[in-house]
Amino acid sequence: MTRVRVEPLGADLEPEPGESVIEAAWRLGYQWPTTCWGQAECMLCRVDVIAGEEATVPQGADEELALRTRLPASAQRPGLRLACRLQVRGDGVVLRKRGVVAPGPTGAP
Amino acid sequence: MAVAPDRESGRGGVPFAMKDPLHVPRERYYDRAFFELERERLWPHVWQMACRLEEIPASGDFVEYEICDQSIIVVRQADGSIGAFFNACRHRATELAKGDGRFPGGQIVCPFHGWRWNLDGSSSFVFGAEGFAPECLDPDDLRLRECLVDTWGGCVWINMDPDAPPLLDGLAPVPAMLDPLGVENMRVWWWKEVILDANWKLAQEAFLEGYHTMQTHPQIRRGPDDEAPPQLLAYETYARGHSSFRNGTQRVKMTPDQSLELSRIFWEGQDAMTLEKDIRVMASVRDHPDAAQSFPRLAVDAIYEDAAARGIPIAPYGPAMKLWGGEVFAFPNYFVLPQFANALCYRSRPYGDDPERCRFEVWSLTTYPEGEEPGPPQLQGRYAKDDTEHWGLIPRQDFSNIERQQRGLHSRSFEQLRLATEWERAISNMHESLDRHLER
Ligand code: FES
Ligand SMILES: [Fe+2]
Numbered sequence: 001m002t003r004v005r006v007e008p009l010g011a012d013l014e015p016e017p018g019e020s021v022i023e024a025a026w027r028l029g030y031q032w033p034t035t036c037w038g039q040a041e042c043m044l045c046r047v048d049v050i051a052g053e054e055a056t057v058p059q060g061a062d063e064e065l066a067l068r069t070r071l072p073a074s075a076q077r078p079g080l081r082l083a084c085r086l087q088v089r090g091d092g093v094v095l096r097k098r099g100v101v102a103p104g105p106t107g108a109p
Numbered sequence: 110m111a112v113a114p115d116r117e118s119g120r121g122g123v124p125f126a127m128k129d130p131l132h133v134p135r136e137r138y139y140d141r142a143f144f145e146l147e148r149e150r151l152w153p154h155v156w157q158m159a160c161r162l163e164e165i166p167a168s169g170d171f172v173e174y175e176i177c178d179q180s181i182i183v184v185r186q187a188d189g190s191i192g193a194f195f196n197a198c199r200h201r202a203t204e205l206a207k208g209d210g211r212f213p214g215g216q217i218v219c220p221f222h223g224w225r226w227n228l229d230g231s232s233s234f235v236f237g238a239e240g241f242a243p244e245c246l247d248p249d250d251l252r253l254r255e256c257l258v259d260t261w262g263g264c265v266w267i268n269m270d271p272d273a274p275p276l277l278d279g280l281a282p283v284p285a286m287l288d289p290l291g292v293e294n295m296r297v298w299w300w301k302e303v304i305l306d307a308n309w310k311l312a313q314e315a316f317l318e319g320y321h322t323m324q325t326h327p328q329i330r331r332g333p334d335d336e337a338p339p340q341l342l343a344y345e346t347y348a349r350g351h352s353s354f355r356n357g358t359q360r361v362k363m364t365p366d367q368s369l370e371l372s373r374i375f376w377e378g379q380d381a382m383t384l385e386k387d388i389r390v391m392a393s394v395r396d397h398p399d400a401a402q403s404f405p406r407l408a409v410d411a412i413y414e415d416a417a418a419r420g421i422p423i424a425p426y427g428p429a430m431k432l433w434g435g436e437v438f439a440f441p442n443y444f445v446l447p448q449f450a451n452a453l454c455y456r457s458r459p460y461g462d463d464p465e466r467c468r469f470e471v472w473s474l475t476t477y478p479e480g481e482e483p484g485p486p487q488l489q490g491r492y493a494k495d496d497t498e499h500w501g502l503i504p505r506q507d508f509s510n511i512e513r514q515q516r517g518l519h520s521r522s523f524e525q526l527r528l529a530t531e532w533e534r535a536i537s538n539m540h541e542s543l544d545r546h547l548e549r
Contacts, residue, residue: 023213035223035236037214042223084213 005094007050009102015088021047021095022083029103038084040066045083047095053079055090121548130537133526135518137540138308144464148177151441151546154270156279158443158456159183159193160209161472162263163296164485169212169228174267177459181256182206183265186228187215193258193267194230199251217253226253262292262445263474283351283439290432290447291424295474297486298451299380302470303494303508304460307515309442309467310539313457315507315514316436316444317539318344319354320532325506328374331361342435344534350440350542352535355432365395365404378503381473382434382448390415412449420478423450438535440542450476465515471504 004013004021015024022045025032036042040062049056059067063085067076083097124143125134137143159174165185173196174181180196182205196204198219205217205226212218216233217226225234232251235241257268259276261284266276277284305312315321319342323330331341343357363371369392375383391408394400400407409430416423436446444455454472470488477483492499494508517523528537 020213026214034214035218036220037212037216037218037225039210039218039220041218041220 002055002088002093003091004088006047006100007094007096008098009100011100011102019087020084021086021088025083025100031099031101032083032097033099034084036084040082040085041070043067043070043082045097046071047081047083047086047097048077049079049081049086049093050096051094052088052090052092055088055093056081057087057089060085121544123544123547126547127537127540127544130534130541131528131530133528133537133540135523135525138311138515138518139464141464144459146547147459147543150549151543152176152179152269154268154273154546154549155441156257156259156266156268156273156276157441158439159258159265159267161297161300161486162260162265163482164209165191165265166485167211169215170210170485171206171212172209172265173207175458178462179269180204181267181269182217183258183267184212184217184228191258191260191265192229193256193265194253195256195269197254198224199232199253200224200235205253230255262287263295264443279349280351280439281349282347283437283445286353286429286432286437287445287447289424289427289429290452291422291450291476292445292447292452292474294422294424294476295450295452296477296482298384298473298475299489300470300472300486301489301499302468302491303500303504304491305467305469305494305508305511306465307467307511308464309457309459309469310543311515311518312467312469312511313438313442313444313455314536314539315511316455317352317438317535318342318529318533319436320529321507321510325510326378326503328378328502329371331363331371340531342532344532346534346538350539351438352538353432353435353437354535355435363404365400368404368408369395375503377501379453379473379501381453381471382446382451384451384473384475386415387412387449387451409449416450416476420480421450421476422479423476438539440539469508 001014004015006013011030013021013024013028015021022032022038033044034042035044063082066082067080125136125140157176159181160172160183164172165183168185168187171182171184174183182194182196184192186192196206198205198221200219200222203219203221205219212228215228223236227233230253232248235246238246257271257273259266261276261280273279341357341359342354344354346352372383372388372391376385376388390411394407394411397407413423433448436444438444442457446453452474454474456470458468460466460468495505
């Protein structure tokens with residue numbers, strides 16, 4: 001099992017093999033900013049990888065293209081990934097993402 | 110639909126109608142009005158194979174199925190059932206999904222203004238709803254419009270007509286013929302397609318008879334003098350346009366080596382029905398003491414023993430095995446050609462808005478050991494009809510005739526196809542069923 005920490009909420013997610021970070025979050029009942037719901041279109045799910053980059057699966061072509069073309073240059077920076085495409089293959093990954101809401105009576109998707 | 114006065118019109122105002130089972134008017138393969146009548150009266154009212162079941166194994170997986178100007182999205186639901194929806198946003202008509210893929214968040218999202226639906230088609234979000242008159246946002250009216258959907262034979266079938274008969278009634282007797290052969294257990298070994306400059310019906314008619322084998326596929330002729338008597342196949346036609354053929358009772362006696370060679374030619378020639386693994390197993394009984402007398406029987410026994418040893422769920426022995434090496438056609442456009450634990454399948458559809466182009470797909474199916482079934486299949490590619498790297502000799506030979514036939518139809522000398530009562534009845538049976546749809 002691989003563990004991913006999401007700051008500033010301090011949530012720990014455990015994505016299953018083949019599952020993206022946002023899917024793991026959805027499965028566990030978290031809310032995560034998006035309007036395209038996993039199509040690598042809206043860019044709202046994007047995260048900063050602040051630690052453990054070596055334990056992430058590298059970008060595929062669709063994520064790379066989206067990040068390059070669907071964000072203004074001012075929003076682009078190293079370590080930016082799409083949570084709907086980001087997969088991890090080991091422990092130690094820490095992400096920063098505002099707007100993630102923990103599961104709960106009002107937080108259920 | 111208005112029919113121009115100069116067009117020959119038959120029953121129910123169908124232009125270029127079938128007058129007898131012996132002839133097919135040539136206009137049925139290129140006339141624009143006829144094509145449009147099919148688009149209005151055939152395709153929206155008939156069960157059609159939309160995708161393979163294993164393409165959408167998990168909740169949220171989808172496949173877009175296109176037929177003429179209609180697009181349907183087939184979606185695996187959270188409870189494992191399958192939904193099929195017309196692919197048009199309820200706001201301003203944008204197609205919601207293209208090709209195939211997943212809705213990982215359980216939401217179908219319009220790319221234009223971000224309206225959303227749950228996998229079951231119910232509306233889940235309208236951006237800026239406060240800007241709409243309430244009558245525009247009635248939840249029932251916002252639901253994605255559904256098609257009938259059902260599964261059979263390892264495939265998802267859709268029907269756009271809510272009043273259509275149930276799938277198994279529409280397909281009868283095809284399921285009863287093929288179920289005993291284990292088609293449900295088969296999975297895609299490969300899947301390819303070709304675009305042909307020919308009408309979708311003309312393309313598939315090349316596969317509705319084995320009568321062309323003698324001239325088109327000389328390498329698979331059987332018989333002592335390289336003559337393949339056409340009566341080696343037994344043809345049957347059924348209601349609703351379905352048909353089949355199978356090997357007849359007359360057998361050509363072959364030595365084990367001749368049998369193996371023929372099997373090898375089929376394998377190399379199409380990599381379907383008979384696969385390399387089957388040849389290896391059959392070759393293992395070549396030197397059996399009874400081989401000279403009963404090689405075919407020994408070879409089949411060996412295939413069953415091999416399947417049992419590997420945990421391959423091959424269907425039990427039974428009379429349905431007589432369909433091995435034959436063909437079952439499900440009107441309007443789907444074929445299954447079973448052999449051992451394998452099958453070859455075809456689907457022919459119009460391509461673009463052109464009566465004289467079609468998209469012809471080919472699947473080679475096989476049965477995998479239980480638990481070793483491969484993941485979702487991908488279309489390997491669209492290959493030219495003469496691509497020797499991607500099509501075996503047998504389909505290339507078939508494809509090579511089809512476009513020549515389509516051009517020949519336009520010859521000023523030509524009026525109508527003439528069909529053999531004994532060998533080509535499945536073709537007119539298909540056309541007659543088509544006319545019954547067009548008459549409605
Ligand atoms: S067209 Fe679909 S949301 Fe506007
Ligand atoms: Fe052929």
